[in-house]
Amino acid sequence: MFNKIHPNLDYRESDRDFWNKEFENFVPDKIFDCHIHMFNKEALYHKYQPECQMPNADFKLIQRYHNQVFPNRKVNSLFLGFPYAGTDTSKHNDFMFEETLGDSYSVKNRLTTPDCTLDDIKNDINRGFVGLKVYRIYSVTGDIANCRIHEFLTHEQMELANDLGLWVTLHMSRSDGCGDEENLKDLEEYTNKKYPNIKWILAHCARSFTYEPIRKAIDRLKAMPNIYYDLSAVTDVRPFITLFQKENLNRIFYGSDGIDSSSFHGTYGAFGTSWQSIDLDKIDVHFKHTSNRPVIALYEQLLSIKHAAEIAQLGKTDIDKIFWSNASREFNIGFN
Numbered sequence: 001m002f003n004k005i006h007p008n009l010d011y012r013e014s015d016r017d018f019w020n021k022e023f024e025n026f027v028p029d030k031i032f033d034c035h036i037h038m039f040n041k042e043a044l045y046h047k048y049q050p051e052c053q054m055p056n057a058d059f060k061l062i063q064r065y066h067n068q069v070f071p072n073r074k075v076n077s078l079f080l081g082f083p084y085a086g087t088d089t090s091k092h093n094d095f096m097f098e099e100t101l102g103d104s105y106s107v108k109n110r111l112t113t114p115d116c117t118l119d120d121i122k123n124d125i126n127r128g129f130v131g132l133k134v135y136r137i138y139s140v141t142g143d144i145a146n147c148r149i150h151e152f153l154t155h156e157q158m159e160l161a162n163d164l165g166l167w168v169t170l171h172m173s174r175s176d177g178c179g180d181e182e183n184l185k186d187l188e189e190y191t192n193k194k195y196p197n198i199k200w201i202l203a204h205c206a207r208s209f210t211y212e213p214i215r216k217a218i219d220r221l222k223a224m225p226n227i228y229y230d231l232s233a234v235t236d237v238r239p240f241i242t243l244f245q246k247e248n249l250n251r252i253f254y255g256s257d258g259i260d261s262s263s264f265h266g267t268y269g270a271f272g273t274s275w276q277s278i279d280l281d282k283i284d285v286h287f288k289h290t291s292n293r294p295v296i297a298l299y300e301q302l303l304s305i306k307h308a309a310e311i312a313q314l315g316k317t318d319i320d321k322i323f324w325s326n327a328s329r330e331f332n333i334g335f336n
């Protein structure tokens with residue numbers, strides 16, 4: 001029996017057996033988790049607090065999480081703010097700042113909405129944040145499914161991010177994610193012309209949970225400067241194969257999307273060009289043909305990364321790049 005460190009992580013013997021069998025010899029002894037969310041309910045405006053079901057994720061809890069899902073690995077983090085509707089962003093960012101005060105092995109991107117002033121951003125960068133975590137739910141258009149980048153990260157904010165050379169973790173909106181023509185044109189303009197000093201981390205394989213977006217976009221994305229990817233939450237093997245075979249491996253970061261979004265038993269299933277998280281404990285399924293049992297979505301992701309690495313014939317140095325050495329180089333942080 002494992003301690004239940006988080007209400008939404010029911011880590012089982014079958015998960016640990018799977019780790020031992022599949023990942024003990026694959027995942028390096030060091031990991032830089034470039035997509036891990038901190039969350040504090042106290043930072044929500046009062047009227048949002050009673051209905052919030054999200055458990056808190058502070059520094060200590062994230063350490064315990066990493067120890068459980070990545071046994072015997074040294075883990076550094078790029079902490080991200082959690083984009084929850086009703087969040088007082090300065091309170092949330094203060095919380096992240098205080099939680100990480102004693103830790104010199106991690107970096108953090110502040111939660112940033114179009115309401116954040118340039119001074120808010122500058123002050124946080126001055127006290128150690130390296131970049132911004134932006135999200136589509138804050139779009140000024142109110143259309144979270146079809147917004148453009150500048151609708152949830154304003155041009156004024158991008159200008160400042162360009163001046164300061166900030167990182168921006170970007171989860172793209174619009175039906176086809178990175179395969180969307182407007183998104184591609186915007187990124188081409190920003191990276192090549194308008195904001196050449198912003199370093200973009202395109203979350204979730206440039207938001208390609210299925211084969212199609214990244215297949216369509218890869219040649220254009222790889223021609224853009226200052227583009228990076230995190231591999232978080234994707235569990236389909238095909239986007240990883242495309243990235244590993246076609247991108248410069250120096251631009252790829254590992255990310256877990258913990259704790260909340262990858263701890264359920266199931267996958268982010270790809271169905272044609274759509275996808276959906278499938279939590280097997282919430283639907284009526286029976287595994288009659290085998291005594292083997294499902295694993296957490298985080299391990300589905302790792303399994304697909306492993307499989308794609310085999311297909312793309314990556315070596316030990318390549319795997320190290322993805323799991324830790326790229327991030328260690330880019331953020332200039334070693335391991336303790």
Ligand SMILES: [Zn+2]
Nearest residue numbers: 035037257261
């Ligand atoms: Zn996330």
